Amino acid sequence: MGISIQGRLLYRTPTHYGETSMSTHLNKAEIEAFHRRGYHTPLRVLSVEEAVAMRQKLETIGTEFEPPETVKPLTDLHLIYRWAWDVIHDPRIVDPVSDLLGPNVLLWSLNWFIKExxxxxxxxxxxxxTYWGLEPHDVVTAWIALSDAGPATGPMKFVPESHRGTLRDHTDTFEKQNLLSRGQAIEQDIPDDDTVLAPLKVGEMSLHHVRLIHGSEPNRTRDRRIGMVLRYCATHVKQTKLRDTAVLVRGVDIYDHFDLLPAPETDAGNKELGRQKDALQRMQRALHSKDYE
Ligand SMILES: O=C(O)CCC(=O)C(=O)O
Incomplete structure (x- = not known):
């Protein structure tokens, strides 16, 4: 049986997905495979129950605010909600990321890729x-499924080893249905045979390198496909476009390349909302500047 919020089916047929208290550290072979292929998947980081509860939190945001703040950005929720702050620090997520990036790790942004x-x-x-402005490319995305992200939901497709080639030429397509900010698209055709599908079950995570070629198709199912997307980088990474913000989630930061932001004290308090707004404005300025031409 599924759980329904406001008429929407949250998940179906929960089965046993194993222990989440087990270590999620990557072993030597997995780390080597990540560096060779550019991704690691799947990795269970949340139990089904935790992921469903998190989805519920996400889906009830919006009913908590009074006008004129009814429309709130979902990006960087860790700056305004304690639960999201805890997620970005969760050792089950940060341990494997740190295995890839080293002991000193920043969270650059928390984002959502949702397909209705x-x-x-x-x-x-x-x-x-090609467009984030983060250099060098010691940057990893942790994509966590808060709903089923099986083959029919349009999970991510990766092009293995593409992170080791040159950066490709991209065009801004501004297609309406494209979830990317400018509809960025690699100009060459990517044959299906060159790609691997990366389906995830609720509560599982994939990790991919910032240079890896990836994309995804439409959701053909009757449930939402919800990806919570955490962008982590090593502390030596710089934002080349402007002075940006980040959160130190592991180790120490001796570089001072980012303005480091504190934990929210009050959920969705004025101070917290102000910090989120400022962080989003900087990120938007960075993402919308065309620097790869
Ligand atoms: O969720 C998707 O389909 C794409 C996500 C993506 O492009 C990313 O996380 O970098």
Whole structure:
């Protein structure tokens, strides 16, 4: 049986997905495989119950605020909600990220890739490194499924080893159904045979390198496909476009390349909302400047 919030089916057929208290550290072979292929998947980091509870938190945001703040950005919720702050620090997520990036780790942003049931939205093949402005490319995305992200939901598709090639030329397509900010798309065709599908079960995570070519197709199912997307980088990484913000989630930061932000004291308090707004404005300025031409 599923759980329903406001008429929406949250999940179906929960089965036993194993222990989440087990270590999620990557072993030597897995670390080597990540560096060779550019991704690691799947990795169970949350129990089904935790993921469903988190989805519920996400889906009830919006009913808590009074006008004129009814429309709130979902990006960087860790700056305004304690539960999201705890997620970005969760050792089950940060341990494997730190295995790849080293002991000193920043969280650059928390984002969402949500596809509604049976909708036509998609993500064109792209490389994040072409427009984020973060250098060097010691940057890893942790994509966590808060709903089923099986083959029919339009899970991510990766092009193995593509992070080791040159950055490809991208075009801004501004397609309406493209979930990317400018509809960025690699100009060359990517044959299906060159890709691997990365389906995830509720509570599982994939990790991918910032240079890896990836994209996704529309959701053909009757449930939402919800990806909570955490962007982590090593502390020596710089934002080349402007002075940006981040949160130190592991170790120490001796570089001072980012303005480090504190934990929210009050959920969705004025101070917290102000910090989130400022962080989003800086990120928008960075993401919308065309620097790869
Ligand atoms: O969720 C998707 O389909 C795409 C996500 C993506 O492009 C990313 O996390 O970098």
């Amino acid at each position: 049931p049976l909708d036509e939205t998609f993500v064109t093949y792209h490389q994040d490194a």
